[in-house]
Amino acid sequence: MSTSSNWTIIDNQLPVSDNEALESIFTVGNGYLGVRGSYEDDEISNQATTHGVFINGFYETAPIMYGEQAYGYPYERQSMISLPDATHIELLLDGLRVDRNNGTVSQNVRTLSLKTGLMTHSFTWEENLSKDKIRVSYTRLVSHTRKHILAMQVTVKPLNFKRAILTIKSTLDTNSLTVHHSNDPRVSDINPAVMLNHTTTLESQNAQLMGMAFPTQGSKLTTLIGVLHNIDGVIDQSTCTWQKQLLIDEKPITFEKYACYFDTREPHKNTVLTAVETELTQCQSDGFDQLKTEQTNYLTQFWRTSNLHIANDYNSNLQLESRFDLFQLLQSVGKDGRRGISAKGLSSTGYDGHYFWDTEIYIMPFFTMTQPKIARALLINRYHQLSKSIQHAKHLGYAGALFPWRTINGQESSAYFPASTAAVHINADIMFAVQQYFYFTNDHQFMHQYGLKMLVETSRFYLSYGNWDPDKGFVLNTVTGPDEYTALVNNNAYTNLMVKNQLEFLTTSFTLEQVTSLGVTSDEWHQFKLAAADMFIDQTGDLIGQDDSFLNKPKIELTKLKKRQFPLLLHFHPLYLYQHQVLKQADLILAIALMPYRFSKKQQQTNYDYYEPLTTHDSSLSRCAYAIAGSKLTDQKQFSKMLQLSFETDIEDSQHNTADGLHTASMGGTWLAILLGLVHIRATETKLILEPILPPQWDAYVVPITYHGSQLKLSVSKRGAIVTLLSGDPVVVELNGKQVTF
Amino acid sequence: MSTSSNWTIIDNQLPVSDNEALESIFTVGNGYLGVRGSYEDDEISNQATTHGVFINGFYETAPIMYGEQAYGYPYERQSMISLPDATHIELLLDGLRVDRNNGTVSQNVRTLSLKTGLMTHSFTWEENLSKDKIRVSYTRLVSHTRKHILAMQVTVKPLNFKRAILTIKSTLDTNSLTVHHSNDPRVSDINPAVMLNHTTTLESQNAQLMGMAFPTQGSKLTTLIGVLHNIDGVIDQSTCTWQKQLLIDEKPITFEKYACYFDTREPHKNTVLTAVETELTQCQSDGFDQLKTEQTNYLTQFWRTSNLHIANDYNSNLQLESRFDLFQLLQSVGKDGRRGISAKGLSSTGYDGHYFWDTEIYIMPFFTMTQPKIARALLINRYHQLSKSIQHAKHLGYAGALFPWRTINGQESSAYFPASTAAVHINADIMFAVQQYFYFTNDHQFMHQYGLKMLVETSRFYLSYGNWDPDKGFVLNTVTGPDEYTALVNNNAYTNLMVKNQLEFLTTSFTLEQVTSLGVTSDEWHQFKLAAADMFIDQTGDLIGQDDSFLNKPKIELTKLKKRQFPLLLHFHPLYLYQHQVLKQADLILAIALMPYRFSKKQQQTNYDYYEPLTTHDSSLSRCAYAIAGSKLTDQKQFSKMLQLSFETDIEDSQHNTADGLHTASMGGTWLAILLGLVHIRATETKLILEPILPPQWDAYVVPITYHGSQLKLSVSKRGAIVTLLSGDPVVVELNGKQVTF
Known part of the structure; x- marks a missing residue:
């Protein structure tokens, strides 16, 4: 192939x-x-x-030097x-x-x-x-x-x-x-x-x-x-x-x-x-060829469970580009539970080598679904940030834990809180990854030792950050969503949906008994449930506002701007961007991409059609979310185009800043686009759900999946989709609505 | 006396x-x-x-060193x-x-x-x-x-x-x-x-x-x-x-x-x-006694038109404190049209010696009503900032002019835009002062040469910053009001009311013909009128929200905080403050203080009662606004207490930072408290309106007022209020509802 x-x-x-x-x-x-x-x-x-x-x-x-300093x-x-x-x-x-x-x-x-x-x-x-x-x-x-x-x-x-x-x-x-x-x-x-x-x-x-x-x-x-x-x-x-x-x-x-x-x-x-001496002497005695052999063996093993085959694709580079992305993700990711994966991998000091939410939302799915040990290590790295995150929340005036927006050592390192600390969705993003990891691996030991504590502490934070509004229900005011061209808004839909998801995960996949040792009382447990149920999501019509006031702002005619005016953040004052209906990156559309089952088909289409023309994709994280959300909608060409653009981020230097480092999140996001946008993969505690489609320009593709420790292979061609169990115990797969135990 | x-x-x-x-x-x-x-x-x-x-x-x-830099x-x-x-x-x-x-x-x-x-x-x-x-x-x-x-x-x-x-x-x-x-x-x-x-x-x-x-x-x-x-x-x-x-x-x-x-x-x-030599030699030959005489004569003249007499007040220091305030304002204020009055006067480098909106809202009324030449010079200093303010607005992406939030030379010098550039009420504040100056002086020449151009350009800015919301009317989204414990909100009531006032001033006190030379078309003129008429002010009930979402936020129990936790800005993260119903300083209450005629008595009382317990008065500008707004309401004692606290700002060092300089705005604000809170002074183009009251603890007070170039004296005692024309042409005064020409 x-x-x-x-x-x-x-x-x-x-x-x-x-x-x-x-x-x-x-x-x-x-x-x-x-x-x-x-x-x-x-x-x-x-x-x-x-x-x-x-x-x-x-x-x-x-x-950090501030033009104007403030407390905290x-x-x-x-x-x-x-x-x-x-x-x-x-x-x-x-x-x-x-x-x-x-x-x-x-x-x-x-x-x-x-x-x-x-x-x-x-x-x-x-x-x-x-x-x-x-x-x-x-x-x-x-x-x-x-x-x-x-x-x-x-x-x-x-x-x-x-x-x-x-x-x-x-x-x-x-x-x-x-x-x-x-x-x-x-x-x-x-x-x-x-x-x-x-x-x-x-x-x-x-x-x-x-x-x-x-x-x-x-x-x-x-x-x-x-x-x-x-x-x-x-x-x-x-x-x-x-x-x-x-x-x-x-x-x-x-x-x-x-x-x-x-x-x-x-x-x-x-x-x-001595350690340095020992390692070097060993290399000297083993010789370069031995190291080469080890390297090839390691990668062969890696590709066995992670290789994505694309046959006869419309773009001859797509196969190579997708492999390049996965290869670079492997090269970038910390595997020892003490390191994450930085925004630029290990290719540059861009973004200061910090770990962001991109890790959990864009990159981790690849590891969760193909290299769960690495995914586990990434989550344990977050766990090691938990005590600092509890201090962080306390310092801000809230209960529970707020994970840092950007960090290496676990301390919040952002210098502009409206586009960082206020992006409290970081907690729910990490918990989304925990949920995915748990559903794909069934790793109860992880949840018991690490996951539940993170889940409880971050949920506590939301209870304390939000409040009950008599008209709306449970609201999260003064937050910043993924789209950084808007800041400090009320009820960012992505944030509220993700927090609702996290609270539901906690209160439905686990019981009060499992978290009493973490100090959760029945009252608090009830509050978690209540907040999940009452979470404000404006669903009066099919069009969902990115936040309470987004839809009433004026628009910018993006088509009238010159090419050199992008990315807008380098050419417009934040205030101007905040005042307009303009997106740096997918926001609500990302929620649709991650949790399509929470939206009707009509809602998906309506929101896609509404937000797509408002989005500049100034963030390299944007296109893959649109690709995913759009994949099942009318505009299939759009998906292919976006997927291609997403794949080309570094190879074609489409953001004009690959010199400043690789875009690891975009790499993970491209893989995610295929898994969520084509395979429509989803795991629950008991089964793996697949609804694969084949883009018209493709002949076939093959995706490896690890579920509950078993190795599966999904082959999709014009003749249909086949799941094969390569190794491990039988698992339950719902393929195109039909439940089978492989 | x-x-x-x-x-x-x-x-x-x-x-x-x-x-x-x-x-x-x-x-x-x-x-x-x-x-x-x-x-x-x-x-x-x-x-x-x-x-x-x-x-x-x-x-x-x-x-300016930024932790995180952004465009503009x-x-x-x-x-x-x-x-x-x-x-x-x-x-x-x-x-x-x-x-x-x-x-x-x-x-x-x-x-x-x-x-x-x-x-x-x-x-x-x-x-x-x-x-x-x-x-x-x-x-x-x-x-x-x-x-x-x-x-x-x-x-x-x-x-x-x-x-x-x-x-x-x-x-x-x-x-x-x-x-x-x-x-x-x-x-x-x-x-x-x-x-x-x-x-x-x-x-x-x-x-x-x-x-x-x-x-x-x-x-x-x-x-x-x-x-x-x-x-x-x-x-x-x-x-x-x-x-x-x-x-x-x-x-x-x-x-x-x-x-x-x-x-x-x-x-x-x-x-x-040579200039230095000449001035020094002149002093040497004139001698110190001559300089002393000149100084006394100058001050005698100053006090003649500016002295505020308070007889038998409940606080023996009140007379001295009020004089001290006015004396320090005179010492601090630029009089040559090229300098303003800085937040700390000429007593310190606090606030970098910058000019703020305090000048126009808190300090200028004193000069406008007693030393109009100085008021004129202050407004001309603003006029000299106009071309930079036009550039500033353009740079931000808007039409017209946006005056700098803090400046010496006319360039915006704020390092944190959510609490500065976003406080777009600065324009309307300056125009409020222009309006007051015009009404008190009838100085058409000033309006023609300076005032109208500022009025038109700042109004243009608002047309461009705001937009029509189908449900609400003309809205001003993503602004920060006077209360800096809230930022980047929608429809700050103070801002909207002040902008409405400015647009009404422009379109009712002047005609299209007077501004066509400034490029105003009949279409733009119509837009000004429309925006004024359609300006969104939430008046569904008597309680007016400080902004669209303020009333739905949780409150902080201020009484439970320790004294050392004030001012809150030094002990709480801005995000926490933004998330709560807590005020640094009067916001809507300031609008009531400045324009009581726009609110029913019931509205005034309702809002006063609601906002007062939420206000920390962490800004020294706060108390006088409450004193004014509260003066006609049930709680007279509150007024006296606030007035006293306001007077004592520096003399008693009540903010614990007089070492860092005098509080000029608070000084102006205290005088304003008496003129707006006791005298209830207001000027229109044709008459001076006075509705004076006497606090129960006072025997009498005398206030000098300059209106349309004439010197008046208002004496208020237990026997009633008397206006005397000291010099100049007769003017129309409406005293307690009775119109008299003096």
């Missing part, structure tokens, strides 16, 4: 011409460590570059920071640096294999005077099986000469630790370069091991970075440079470089330095 | 024990220049001190800054500094005369060893007739010795140019000390003249400060120190010091230095 090109991203075949966007796309990582796909030596081209090596959750803090504002910014870069390698041939000044570079190719997890970079270089020609090939991986390890293999192949001296300078580079300054609020501006003043040299017993300890000042974290090669060289510890001269004759020369990034919060038996 | 003590503020008789609060209270100024009432030599006491010399509108800029946010903070202090004088007796270390200070008294405008400071000092005793008296004034001049007279009187050497060190002091750092958003934090690196010495032909040019870096303004004494001394230009040794026998020694503060935007014929 797939061709080899559907498993490999190749530079130059991509329409993106911006090297910094390519560096994001060619990122390799393992959820703990990520390395941007920059060249090993920038001097082979004159393209703009932004190097970056990141540890998920390794951050620095800085005071977060005082500290957290920013994931760029670390010294071990990919840097310079080559010299007969003393001349292999760069664009001393020679001509040709056949310069970058590839990223989604099957092997390897990124390669190779080029041919012809020296200007002697015309000596070599082919240089770099291969790198960030190991999925050895989380701290970045490994590289370099081959230099002589093409037209008999004998020369090859000099290799390999460093742990710190020159790249500078930062772009930008007025774009989505771009980070903490400067890691200042931290270099505080680094210390590693003092290893192994004289060939070089490296440094890289400590942050505000957050008091340290990463040890060690580098070891598979051949001995001359080391300058002070500059972290390893150098080697070799005679190169007609045979290629190959060498390997291993770097270990180990932050001090990682568990270790002896000293951290 | 008055006793001498009713004209003089005396330190130690005041309950305030905080020296920094006293320094605010003892400020002397003339609307251009202001000097805090600090001691000439701090070493005579160990009290905390904050020196301050200010020029109204002399400011520095600094970039103001980029520059403006801050009125402290200037080098010419009041500093050190005395030495036989080489020993006259301070608390070398001797004992007793009978230390500060006075401020509201009749003469002089501040005095005198004390007795007995040297520890010799027991030599002197009485030192400083007198200072900031001239109302010579706007750049600060003058001082010093007398040293020997009390018990025959002969000693008196050394005088007189400086232009820069040591005091440091700044408090505070988390309180109301306190400024631009540091003028850094500007000292850029000062240059004045190079005068007059060797006895010392001083410096003090330039700002961001705003590119310069103030020249020159100092001249009436006797020659030894000058050190580099440190701006003048020194003199004198033999002191049994007779007192007196000397004078003159300082000229002249900023480069002031008009001048030759060079600024």
Whole structure:
């Protein structure tokens, strides 16, 4: 079904011409460590570059400066920071640096294999005077099986000469630790370069091991970075440079470089330095090929339960793009219960490397339905934020817990509360993910140990935040919904629906007895039920207002705006946006996408038709929600178009900011679009519900699903839909209304 | 009617024990220049001190740092800054500094005369060893007739010795140019000390003249400060120190010091230095007594048309306090059409020395009704902000003009738009003042030259900001009213009422023909009328919601809070405040206070009773509005109590922040409370309407009023109310419903 090109991203075949966007796309990582796909030596081209090596959750803090301070504002910014870069390698041939000044570079190719997890970079270089020609090939991986390890293999192949001296300078580079300054609020501006003043040299017993300890000042974290090669060289510890001269004759020369990034919060038996030494020595003795094999095995296993097959799609890139998205999600996601998945994965410091609600709503479904262990780890990471979230709510004046809008360490780190802390739907979003996880996995142990406590505390928050309005019922005033072009409104429909859903989940899937140990009284339990039942949702007509006053605001004629005026947030004052019926992203439509069973078909259509023309999709999270909500409606072409646009976010750089990092939520959202928009998947505690459709332009598709621990495969073609049990116990599946036990 | 003590503020008789609060209270100024009432030599006491010399509108800029930046946010903070202090004088007796270390200070008294405008400071000092005793008296004034001049007279009187050497060190002091750092958003934090690196010495032909040019870096303004004494001394230009040794026998020694503060935007014929030289030489030759005489004459004239007499009031301080308020308003207000009146007058850099809406709503009525020339100058200062306000509106996406919420130079300088730019009532507030000014003065020339253009442009803004709601009429969504414990709400009642009033003023007091030259078409004119008529005011019951959703929010039990939890803004997150029915200050009640004729008696009572218990009065602007609105209602005691509390704001330091400067708006508001709450004054184009009442505890009061250029006096006693025409043409007065031409 797939061709080899559907498993490999190749530079130059991509329409993106911006090297910094390519560096994001060619990122390799393992959820703990990520390395941007920059060249090993920038001097082979004159393209703009932004190097970056990141540890998920390794951050620095800085005071938040407010134009106007107020009580309770977060005082500290957290920013994931760029670390010294071990990919840097310079080559010299007969003393001349292999760069664009001393020679001509040709056949310069970058590839990223989604099957092997390897990124390669190779080029041919012809020296200007002697015309000596070599082919240089770099291969790198960030190991999925050895989380701290970045490994590289370099081959230099002589093409037209008999004998020369090859000099290799390999460093742990710190020159790249500078930062772009930008007025774009989505771009980070903490400067890691200042931290270099505080680094210390590693003092290893192994004289060939070089490296440094890289400590942050505000957050008091340290990463040890060690580098070891598979051949001995001359080391300058002070500059972290390893150098080697070799005679190169007609045979290629190959060498390997291993770097270990180990932050001090990682568990270790002896000293951290010992841990680094041990891991590097093991790599050296196992060799690069062993690491390659491990990587391929890991990914084979991954694809077995996660691969999405699309046959004969209308867009030849769709198969590749969908795999790329899932591959990058795997590379970005923390798997140890102490890390989440940041808005830009491990490809950039954009959005400060923070974890948002995107995780639970857009990204987690993929893991919940195909890699439930990873989904569990993500929820446990949230659980570890719970005590800070309880403090946060208390500090704001409310009971229960309010999860942070954006964070790394669990502290709220937003500097503008109307578009962050006021977005109290974050709680219900996380609980929606808990509910999905529970229904798909039947993991009672998780609920007992982690889930119920989160569910009760976040429900308490809503009871305390909302109030009973004599005319409307239970209302949630002064909130901000997903659409950030509106803020501090009353009864955002998405929020109210999601909170209603959460309270119903709590009070119908569990009993009071199960939560009495969490301090829930029968009175409180009754309040939870009452709030769920009385939750205000304006359903006077089929058209549902995004909030109490949204529908009475004037509209902006979006079609009259110029292309350069988008995204609106960079060209219009928030006040103007707040005053108008204009959406940054799906809001009510997202509720329809997530919970279509709560809306009549007519409501779905009416609201889709109403909101779609008002939506700018200035957020990359928007299109997939429309794709899902629209999938069953009249306009099928719209779905295909949106799905395609959604898939292309990074590969086509459609938001013009892939240079600032990948859009992990959009990646998850695209997968979600297929599962919710085509498969119409839904789980309850007792069965898996599927109502798959096939877009007219597609021949077939195959989706893997994990339900209650069993591996299923759904194949949809023009002949119909078939579910196959691949492994595990039989489960109940309702396929197109027909209930079958597989 | 008055006793001498009713004209003089005396330190130690005041309950305030905080020296920094006293320094605010003892400020002397003339609307251009202001000097805090600090001691000439701090070493005579160990009290905390904050020196301050200010020029109204002399400011520095600094970039506004945002935690999260967005399009259209103001980029520059403006801050009125402290200037080098010419009041500093050190005395030495036989080489020993006259301070608390070398001797004992007793009978230390500060006075401020509201009749003469002089501040005095005198004390007795007995040297520890010799027991030599002197009485030192400083007198200072900031001239109302010579706007750049600060003058001082010093007398040293020997009390018990025959002969000693008196050394005088007189400086232009820069040591005091440091700044408090505070988390309180109301306190400024631009540091003028850094500007000292850029000062240059004045190079005068007059060797006895010392001083410096003090330039700002961001705003590119310069103030020249020159100092001249009436006797020659030894000058050190580099440190701006003048020194003199004198033999002191049994007779007192007196000397004078003159300082000229002249900023480069002031008009001048030759060079600024020449202007400074000329003014100082003139002072030197005229002498301090001449300046004193001028000052007394000026103030006599002021009190003639502005004095408020209160006879046998229930609070013996009321007469003095009311005079103090009016005196400080005169000292604070810009009179040249290029300066306004800042929130803290010229007593502090609090609120950055910015001009707010307080000017027009709280302060201007006093000037409009008693000193219309000053009122005119204040409105012309606003007119000079109009072109920037048009740009501001355009930048936000709206037509017409939006005046800045806080500013010195006309640029919006707020860093938190939900509580500033969104407070679009600022336009209507200014137009309310224009309307009042026009009705009280009949100044058609002003309207023609300035007023109408402001009126049209601000009305245009509202047409563009608001929209027609099919159910409600003309609505103004996403606004913030005066009460800042609520933000970004729909149809704030105060705002809508004030805008309605403005549009009615425009379309009923003027004709389309008068504004066609301003580009108003008959269609636009019609829209103005329509918007006024259709303006949404929820009057379904007598209780009017502060905004569309206010009444449905939960309440905070204010009585259960601890005293230290006020003001709430320093102890609660804005989100929590926004979510509740709690007021920082009068909002709808202010509308009732300003336009009682728009409400039935029942509405007034209902709303007063409803909102009063919800109001924290955390803003010093709050009480007077309640005092006014409550004055005709059942609870007369409440009025008296509020009036008293309002009067005591600074004298009793009831907000605990008089140290950070005087509350000019509260001062204006107290006067307003009497005029609107007792006199029930109102002007139309053709008559002055008075419905005075006498509080039961008062014997009588007399209020001066200027109407259409004529001086009137209203005397109210237990026998009734009498209006007397003091000067000018006869005018029509409707006194208690009876129309009389005086």
